[in-house]
Amino acid sequence: MKEKTAPALKLVSKVIKCRTAPDPLRLFTAGAAHFYGSRFFWQDADRETVFVGFGCVWSCTVTASDGFAQMEDEWRNLKGAGEVYSGTGETGTGPVLFGGFAFDGTVAKQKWKTFGQGIFRVPQILFTFKKDAVFLTVNGCGGTESVQEAEETVRSLLNGSTAFPALPLLKAVKEIGSDEWKKSVATAVEFIREGRMDKVVLARKLELAFDGVVSPDAVLAALSVQQHDSYLFVLEEGSESFIGASPERLVKKTGRHILSTCLAGSIKRGRNEAEDLELGKALLSDQKNLSEHGFVVSMIRQVLEPFCNGLNVPDEPVLMRMRDIQHLYTPVTGTVKDKDTTLFQLVKALHPTPALGGIPRQPAMEAIRLLEKMDRGLYGAPIGWVDYRGSGEFCVGIRSGLLKEDRASLYAGCGVVKESEPEEEYKETSVKFTPMLRALGGK
Numbered sequence: 189m190k191e192k193t194a195p196a197l198k199l200v201s202k203v204i205k206c207r208t209a210p211d212p213l214r215l216f217t218a219g220a221a222h223f224y225g226s227r228f229f230w231q232d233a234d235r236e237t238v239f240v241g242f243g244c245v246w247s248c249t250v251t252a253s254d255g256f257a258q259m260e261d262e263w264r265n266l267k268g269a270g271e272v273y274s275g276t277g278e279t280g281t282g283p284v285l286f287g288g289f290a291f292d293g294t295v296a297k298q299k300w301k302t303f304g305q306g307i308f309r310v311p312q313i314l315f316t317f318k319k320d321a322v323f324l325t326v327n328g329c330g331g332t333e334s335v336q337e338a339e340e341t342v343r344s345l346l347n348g349s350t351a352f353p354a355l356p357l358l359k360a361v362k363e364i365g366s367d368e369w370k371k372s373v374a375t376a377v378e379f380i381r382e383g384r385m386d387k388v389v390l391a392r393k394l395e396l397a398f399d400g401v402v403s404p405d406a407v408l409a410a411l412s413v414q415q416h417d418s419y420l421f422v423l424e425e426g427s428e429s430f431i432g433a434s435p436e437r438l439v440k441k442t443g444r445h446i447l448s449t450c451l452a453g454s455i456k457r458g459r460n461e462a463e464d465l466e467l468g469k470a471l472l473s474d475q476k477n478l479s480e481h482g483f484v485v486s487m488i489r490q491v492l493e494p495f496c497n498g499l500n501v502p503d504e505p506v507l508m509r510m511r512d513i514q515h516l517y518t519p520v521t522g523t524v525k526d527k528d529t530t531l532f533q534l535v536k537a538l539h540p541t542p543a544l545g546g547i548p549r550q551p552a553m554e555a556i557r558l559l560e561k562m563d564r565g566l567y568g569a570p571i572g573w574v575d576y577r578g579s580g581e582f583c584v585g586i587r588s589g590l591l592k593e594d595r596a597s598l599y600a601g602c603g604v605v606k607e608s609e610p611e612e613e614y615k616e617t618s619v620k621f622t623p624m625l626r627a628l629g630g631k
């Protein structure tokens with residue numbers, strides 16, 4: 189962890205409104221020539237903000253036991269030393285911090301060592317796509333000259349090659365310990381019946397092998413076509429990328445206004461409209477799924493209530509229909525009482541919700557460590573951004589995977605409650621693998 193004294197860095201940031209709007213996906217690919225290994229991509233489910241970020245003028249690897257507080261401090265220090273000398277005031281422009289926390293900051297990292305307990309960076313170049321305008325931010329840590337240099341890079345980048353690298357052939361999909369996983373679900377049900385917890389989310393993993401390097405570009409392009417209404421994210425770090433298409437918001441903050449999402453309870457999509465409606469109707473009245481969902485709603489309400497005035501939590505969930513799956517969904521809105529409440533404070537309080545951890549939180553986390561026998565890394569963790577004024581958004585990094593050269597590891601989990609049946613939970617996780625599997629050529 190860096191010293192808490194003011195950094196010697198002086199962050200300068202220049203923002204301009206672009207005259208033309210490049211295509212975000214092509215831009216991401218064009219950036220590989222200069223910035224392969226340090227790109228990021230973000231698109232929120234409502235497409236209000238799309239980011240393509242390149243390079244890094246400042247980065248932070250989460251190392252403290254309280255990674256949220258560490259990021260809060262480091263970001264405050266950096267902003268304190270910075271100056272935005274040409275801004276438009278638009279949310280998501282100027283210095284923006286992008287990254288993610290590990291799901292469980294107490295687990296030693298092996299497979300996920302590149303991402304550690306989390307990584308965040310301020311890019312050198314950031315394109316921000318809003319509904320009706322595109323902005324370019326150029327950041328520098330060495331005064332105005334560093335900004336001018338970066339502007340040169342942008343010019344060559346906009347003229348660069350934009351051909352998506354082809355997806356290599358998927359050679360093998362290996363399931364990791366599926367029988368053992370089903371036994372773990374049965375054990376978790378016993379734990380719940382013994383009264384140790386009410387709900388715990390157990391995840392499993394697929395290992396994929398390809399006949400060449402899997403670039404995030406090809407996968408992102410596929411996800412963007414296949415998974416509408418999802419958060420799309422790529423966090424590239426050297427030759428590894430964490431990528432996904434998540435339906436789940438953790439929390440969004442715009443000024444004092446906050447939005448959160450309770451998402452839990454699942455059923456597959458139907459093969460035709462009638463079957464689809466039937467399945468959706470069944471989900472809305474299924475006690476097991478309503479209880480999975482209810483635990484998330486009551487926890488999010490309890491966590492956000494002390495922070496907010498006028499927290500609005502609807503009494504009944506509605507359906508959220510994604511391409512491969514339908515979920516129970518309760519949107520939550522509110523206004524923070526204290527203008528100094530930060531997005532990192534909200535993320536810290538919320539993560540993990542019982543949609544990914546369980547309830548009560550501590551025994552559920554212990555059960556996950558005991559039963560899962562894998563490191564979730566950034567899977568299921570808060571992934572997102574915050575701008576220098578404090579607005580930003582974090583999604584929950586599900587329907588996701590880690591790409592590493594010619595391999596990919598995919599993750600999917602499910603909420604285990606007292607009524608859970610291992611075989612049904614296994615099938616539910618299989619459905620949740622579908623978005624990433626399809627994008628990787630496996631469906």
Ligand SMILES: C=C(O[C@@H]1C=C(C(=O)O)C=C[C@H]1O)C(=O)O
Binds near residue numbers: 599602603604
């Ligand atoms: C854990 C995942 O999804 C979560 C679990 C759900 C469930 O069990 O019904 C539904 C949505 C998510 O909150 C995942 O996709 O990996």
Ligand SMILES: [Mg+2]
Binds near residue numbers: 454480
């Ligand atoms: Mg479920």
